[in-house]
Amino acid sequence: MLEVSVPIDITHVCVSGSLSQPVLTQPPSASASPGASAKLTCTLSREHSTYIIAWYQQRAGQAPRYIMYLTSSGSHTKGDGIPDRFSGSSSGADRYLTISPLQSEDEAEYLCGVSHNIGVPFG
Secondary structure, eight states, X not given: OEEEEOOSSOOOOOOTTOSSOOOEEOOXXXXXXXXXXXXXXXXXXXXXXXXXXXXXXXXXXXXXXXXXXXXXXXXXXXXXXXXXXXXEEEETTEEEEEESSOOGGGOSEEEEEEESSTTOOOO
């Protein structure tokens, strides 16, 4: 079984000029077998449900790797070298990262963060 960890203690970027901070929530972890599919969820607070989020992958001992930006319409822009196995979708305030089929190299923490500046990923 692969452990795909989605930490609750996530990093988020403040949006300039907003009256309130966006709040993101994620389930703590998920496990799946290689070859299976994993669908990870990042939920924005209702008043920020139209915001763009960014997904990152962080393997143990490494810096976060940018996976994609994801809009409320579900359109997404992947980072360089991100395989087609990674896809994004949206429904309301939920932003999903789907990995299918899972490979052993996908074992990592997956972070989501609110973004207002596409083009400034971590790292």
